[in-house]
Amino acid sequence: MSDTNAVREPVFGVVTDRRVKLALTFVVAFCSIAYELVYSELLTVFYGGTVVRYSVTIGLYMFSLGVGAVLSSQLGDAESNFLRTEVYLAVAGPLGAGFVIALNSFPGVVFPAKATVTLALSHLPILVVGLLSGFEIPLLESLVDERDGSGLALVGGLPRRAVVGTLSTLFTTEPADNDPLSEVLGVDYLGSLAGTVVYALVLYPDHGLVVSVLALGLLNALAAVTFAGWTLSRFTIPRARPTGGRWRAVLLVGLLVSGSYAGLVANGETVDRVVTGSYVEDDIRADYAPGQVEVDLRSYQTTAYQRVTVYDRTVADRAGTERCLRLDHAIQLCDSWVESYHAGLVDVPLSAYGTENYADLDVLLIGGGDYIAVDNLREYGVAVDQVDIDGEFLQMGREREYLRQFNDGAYRYDRLNTTVGDAFRFLRGSDREYDLILLDVPGARSDDSLSLYSREFYGLLSDHLTDRGVVVSWVYSKYSYPVHHRAYVNTVRAAGFDRFAPYYVYEDPDADGDRERAEKFYVLSDGPTPTFELSRARSPYVDRHSDRIGPVRWRPLVRYRGVDPNSVFDPNYDIVIGS
Incomplete structure (x- = not known):
């Protein structure tokens, strides 16, 4: 006569049980680290400072993991608490991203210490996910069955002997015990590695932040539902199954969350447009x-x-x-100043060269993926090497009607050679010298642009100039951004430039007939200084505004005391706007 209260042995055996639990370990570790990467990127979007945001996120995550591991000793039934943890993570992970977005999406709402308060609160999701993730390893350790031999037994005799032999030359070794902790930790670390790689190479670049975090929530919820279904399948007698009211409620939440995320991910493009569009506008x-x-x-x-x-x-x-x-x-760029900006970047500096020499000039354009600067350069017949790291943006310059109306098909210019790649690497791999180097690059708004404003980068520019060559870049106003200005000037001086010619371009943005100062430019030189003759510029804009732009004169580049130059290996974060 059978015992009606007996619990059935696992359907697929102990080894399969262990593999299911270890597979879940991999998945939950994958999701947890990827959530933190989403938070890091969101904080970078709203506050800048890539290095700072990622460093603080990692630190807070590791701290909260430790707190969670300590608190896990107070948890009871491992199966039900692991299920709860995964459902909570499935909800908290995407909700945390939404919380950060919402917190920073109301610029019109003002209160005392708003910036400090919102920055602090924006880090709460990091702590919540880290705390819940800290529960996972202790719970999984108690769930994974003790095993015969070490995890190395799975790789076969010869590889195992090779690994153990190598270890024994550096450490004292002994036969492996049956403690599953090392195996759970190994799979957890492997899942974390996979999460970072897949997020960086697939999720974020292909799907963006919003869809990525929803996909992670779906994966987390599916892990919870899979664990619940697998646990229930191991019991024969219905009343023996762990389906108390709370356990059953958590499972129901997991199913609802899975269905909701599945629907949102299936309509990811629409969801992304609504959410991202809202915070981009704000x-x-x-x-x-x-x-x-x-x-x-x-x-x-x-x-x-x-x-x-x-x-x-x-x-x-x-x-x-x-x-x-x-x-x-x-x-x-904006419609009202497309012409003025590119006239300042291209036409003014080219006026320093005699008209008979244009065809002999070699120009390096760094950035300029919209091809508008190339269109201006084409008017002079100069040879142009262009280097831009963003091939997708270059493609937009060729295909998007909004940009094509300004570049007039300049990407087809027969003296243009475009390279998709990093400007640093391009300059290091080339010995070609240029008469004019134009920097049409993003502003120093985040850590990502530090290298483009470094002593090493400007040193490479100097090394690639001919005897008469100059470098031209738009710059931030020293009155509006004095801290950045001092760091930038000292960086340029440290790279070898000792003279500069500043000038503004002018526009009438409110159409009241009064021309106002717009973009500011520096021409930098470390050698002979050519003379600017604005009448040489082949630009209707310069013809109209030459009385305000000129005369363009050379000045010595000052050095600010007590201000370190920005270096790749010794960064000065003052060069980042808003740092």
């Missing part, structure tokens, strides 16, 4: 006083290197609505 408005600008998002796309946003803006006290292009947090 991010743009944050650059203005409350109520000063209206923003209508037209399109956005995240490449491997930057977020490309096209939007219409209507600014109070300015005539009409204009379309703008924004790269990450920095405006790249």
Whole structure:
């Protein structure tokens, strides 16, 4: 006569039980570390400082993991608590990302110490996910059956002997015991590695932050449901199954969360457009006083290197609505000043060369993926080498009508040679010298741009100039950004440049007939200084505004005391705007 209360042995045996639990270990570790990477990137989007954000996130995550591991000793039934933990993580992971976005999406709401409070609160999801993840290893250790031999037994005799032999030359060794902790930790670390790699190479570049965090939530919820189903399948008698009211409620939540995430991920493009569009618009408005600008998002796309946003803006006290292009947090161009910016970048410095020499000039353009600067250069017939790291943005310059209306098909210029790659690497691998180097690059808004504002980078630029060569870049105003300005000037001096020629371009943004200062440029030299003759510029804009732009004169580049230059190996974060 059978015992009706007997519990059936696992259907697939002890080895299969262990493998299911270890597979779950891999999945939950994958999700936990990827959640933290999402949070790091979100904090970078809102606050800048990539190195700081990722470093703080890792530190807080490791701290909260430790706290969770300590508190796990107070948890009871391992099976039900592991299920609860995974359901909580499935909810808290994506919800945490939404919390960070919402917290930073209301620029019009002002209260005392807002910046400090929102920054502190934005780190709460890191702690919550870390705390819950800290429960996982102790719970899984108690769930994984003791095993015969070590995990190395799975790899076969010869490899195992080779590994143990190598270890024995460096450490004292002894036969492995049956403690499953080392195996759970090994799989956990492997899952964390997979999470970082898949997030960096697949999830974020291909799907963006919003869809990525929803996919992670779905994976976490499915792990919880799988664990619950597998646990229930191991019991024969219904009343022996662990399906008390709370246990059953947690399972139901897991199923509901899984279904909800599945629906959101299936419509990921729409969800991403709504969520990302909202905070991108708020991010743009944050650059203005409350109520000063209206923003209508037209399109956005995240490449491997930057977020490309096209939007219409209507600014109070300015005539009409204009379309703008924004790269990450920095405006790249607007309808009203496309002409003035590129005239300042290209036409003014080229006026320093005699008209008969244009065809003999060699120009290096770093950045300029919209090809508008190339269009200006084409007017002079110069030879152009262009280097831009973002191949996707270059493709937009060739295909997007908004950019093509300004570049006039300049990507087909027969004296243009475009290289998709890192400018640092390009310069190190080339011995070619240039008469003119133009920097059409993003502003120093985050750690990602530190190398483009480093002593080493400007030193490479200097090494690639001909005797008469100069470097041209737009710069931030020293009045609006004095800390950045001092760090930038000392960095350029440390690279060998000792003279500069500053000038502004002018525009009439409010159409009141009064031209106002717009973009500022520096021409940098470490050798002979050519003379600017604005009448040589083949630019209607320069012809109209030469009286305001010129005369362009050379000045000695000052050095600020007590300000370190920015270096790749010794960064000065003052060069980052808002650092």
